[in-house]
Amino acid sequence: MVKNEQVKNGVIFPVGDKNVAYQDFFVGQSYLQGLVSDPDVSVSVSNVTFEPGCRNNWHIHHDGFQLLLVTGGEGWYQEAGQPARRLHPGEVVVTKDGVKHWHGATKDSWFSHIAITAGTPEWLEPVSDAEYAALDEEEK
């Protein structure tokens, strides 16, 4: 069963196009709509939508941070060495400078968040299917 399918049509903000720019750093299909990208502004703002099972690779924001504002569906956020956090609309995540993390949809739900990002990303290894599958088991 796929949950929150209406999220694929955009929650308040447009869903945008298939996320080609970052597709090498995602498992599964995501969609990207840039909202703010301005040389006079020190952060970029984007709307990111994940199909069920889609997640980005482990990554780090150097000399910056990332703020996630969850707008739709159900997702995961995990920092290296920490348990994963299940995310719902209205929740907010703060990722500080240098912290290795990933985020994405749960296996059976669409998911969307606004990402407010500063600094330079370093993309690392994917979240393996085994790691990802284990998340639901941990909560049982």
Next chain:
Amino acid sequence: MVKNEQVKNGVIFPVGDKNVAYQDFFVGQSYLQGLVSDPDVSVSVSNVTFEPGCRNNWHIHHDGFQLLLVTGGEGWYQEAGQPARRLHPGEVVVTKDGVKHWHGATKDSWFSHIAITAGTPEWLEPVSDAEYAALDEEEK
């Protein structure tokens, strides 16, 4: 007639409490929910909700900027010397360093936006009732 009354219950993000901290710089009642306030992060993020007719004073963000992500209802944004822009959910506003501006609800609608803010605000004079009333006339 009051439009978009459901906005007062919060759109995705909590509406928060009456905006006491900034009440001297608003005409009418607003509500404020802080979302991110962290010494390690160079921006603050808040959810701001305006009752119909409510608007903030003219103000400037010095050594910073402000990004508005419109989440509900109908509002106005105006920079000094420019025509006002009518805002709807999904729209985004970028206010650059040093630009004098104000934002708020239309006279007959609730309004909410996420505000992403950097720098130091300088609060100036209110948008007078005459200026505010003239906005609807300009569009006719």
